[in-house]
Amino acid sequence: MSDIVVKNGLDIPIAGAASGDIQDLPLPETVAYSPTEIRGFTPRLVAREGDEVKVGSPILLHKPHPSVVLRSPVAGRVKEVRRGHRRVITDYVVERHGDAQEQLRAVALADIQGLARDEALELAASSGWWPTIRQRPLSVMADPTVAPQAIVIAASETGPLQPSGPQLIGDNDGDALQAAIDLLRAATGAEVHLTRLKAESIPAVESAERVTHHTFSGPHPAGDPSLQINLICPPKGSGVVWFLRAWDAVSLGHTILTGSFHATRVVAAVGAGLQTPRLVRTVVGAPLKHVAGQAKSEARWIRGSVLTGESVDADRWSGLYSRAVHVLPEEVKRDILGWALPQLGKWSFHKAFLRGFIGAGSPVDLRPGIYGGHRAIVPVGAYERVVATPDILPEFLFKSIVARDLEESIQLGLLDFTEEEAALCSFICPSKIDFDLLLREGLDLYVQEA
């Protein structure tokens, strides 16, 4: 048990939070996976266009390790396999009809600890939820053939407008979470760390056993598992550390305990572009509009958060990893002589604005504007204030990436630095530099050379 306070970071006070009870939605007409969002997953079709599938039927498998599969969230027919550039599968769409269930192996909670290592690994890999387990460095899907040094299960979330642990994990999810913990322990022999936010109470998480508990407090990215790994158990040498979200562990656990694929999940529809932001209970891969309804005006649809989420067409689906659909109004207002005026109403991270000085007060209707010209880095010492990973000098790391000096980048922490932190640097940058894209560029270069 440790209690970690994160000092650096930023909670962006963006408007459009979901509140109220969780609404149960009817099953959607179509569901889809986007294999492109699962980095490290090389899909091969198991069920082809036109094939009939049941709930839990394997539909895609991971070529290098075929027991890793994605399972259909609904029963029906494979409607369409959409392909993009170089024929990568962008959307694998299943049209729903009927409710046939594929029977998977069920294991009682008490028996999971006794499973042999290979058996446990096979069970986890084939559960349909394996892709939600990722590994640091690189944040790619966990490689089942390499044992991790540790596993972090995060019941915390601090991203802007992302649903919180208590909203996503119910009181009766305790057994499922414990099942996932025991399964991962049996499969790897690694120590499992379970993290949550200090301010939140999640009984199902607090009562978990055979884990090391950690609580975090502080601004975003305090709830980000990648950052938490850096603070609890950074990968040493050439080792890897696995991480997943506790709510995904719950889905994994339910699937193992019941022997039926547990596709149900809670998703938040958020953002100022919606009439009423809400929390809904639906299935993984539900269409964005099924989850969120209609946008009020022209809007940008984002899977996940405004920091690290992906902007997708409104007619697509909600994705595997994120538990939020953010509908961001697209219109950007311009101001006359904005740079020279006090701009008392504008919130900013920087104290150069009055409301940066005294705080935002109430949530702010942020829009997708750049609000400035693109310039070279002028290091005003601001980036350090949103970077929580220790021993990182953000400006120097970015410059080494731009110079494509891989060795220097690695020394400066290219592999520890987290996506959320890079995104926060982009958000606050007065020179409007895309540090999140730069980080990706650096990591791509690393993968290329390695």
Place this chain on the structure above:
Amino acid sequence: MQKALEQVFDGLRPRFEKGGPLEWAWPMFEGAETFFLTPGEHTHKGVHVRDHMDMKRLMILVLYALLPTILIGWWNIGMQAYAAEGVVATPVEALLRGGVAMLPIIITSYTAGGIAELVFCIVRKHEINEGFLVTAMLFPLTLPPSIPLWMVAMGIVFGVVIGKEVFGGVGMNILNPALTARAFVFFTYPAFISGAKVWDAGGQGNSHIVSDLFGYGAPAVEGYTGATPLLAAASGEPGADAVALVEANGWSYMDMFVGTIPGSMGEVSALGALLGALFLIATGIASWRIMVGCVAGAVAMAAVLNGVAGPESVSMMSLPPHYHLVMGGFAFGTVFMATDPVSSANTQTGRLIYGFLIGVLVVLIRVVNPAYPEGMMLAILFMNVFAPLIDYFVVRRTTRRRAARLAAAA
């Protein structure tokens, strides 16, 4: 009003965009548009929302921070010019006369520098860097009020081109552009920027058509020395008390703090710099570490020199630490020049070291080097060159600490 502006710019834009007849003038169009209206550009990749902070705001806030310095300097120029003529002037008269001396210099700096900046933007096809707004204001403030306008123009063009643009613009430069400009004038035309004859508006270099127009420029009265306090403190016999030398000219500590002394247009008032410093630190624009480092370095070095001063040592050796802080360009340089985020050290620890060494060097140059009574410009430029080296050591220390933390395989 806003609708009309947006329509005007939207209507003009196609002519300046790629393929339009005025494509070469895109930086001018972009500069004009973003002067009047905040950019309407949408994020299209990466993080979806961005902070309202931008470079224009950062730079304009530095100008706001300079206002007390500019106003006190402005008024003081008039006061000093009348004092040289032996006249006791009212504040209004002082402001009028100060304005006549100061405004042409500032306007020249902006015009000449602006043309150089614009030419480079067009040739290099980059957007106009608003950092120029600050550079072109800082530079004239480091000059004596009698400086000929053509030297101002030469200086700022040198500063903009050699100090900044040849490296690729703001963010890429090694030296502070405003100080580069001043160093150029200082070494090229030393008689017009140092000595005892240049510090009142009617002094040696004065060739202002404007001030003749207003009928200013009576000869200085007999007995007026025109020296700055630093010059006065340095000009005593060995063993003389520096404070007494300063006070012999009628300047109290308070005079030097407020800025009613001869000197460069913006450097005279420590009070003005202090107000600017408070604003810059509160708004998070300038590094307090650099400022604290400068003050600590100067105080430490001056205290050491005071300690070793003997009866045969030069008079400056006996100048107490707190006098160094209000004399010459120390306060102005500490607050506005040393803190330039681009040319200073970029690590937090590095900023402290960088500041400290500037403080040490200033006092060393002032006291030990007989050729230069003032050392702020040289100290800052010197440390600008060394800032990357300081950063190098801080970065290496950080990466070593990182490696040590991650080394032991679990």
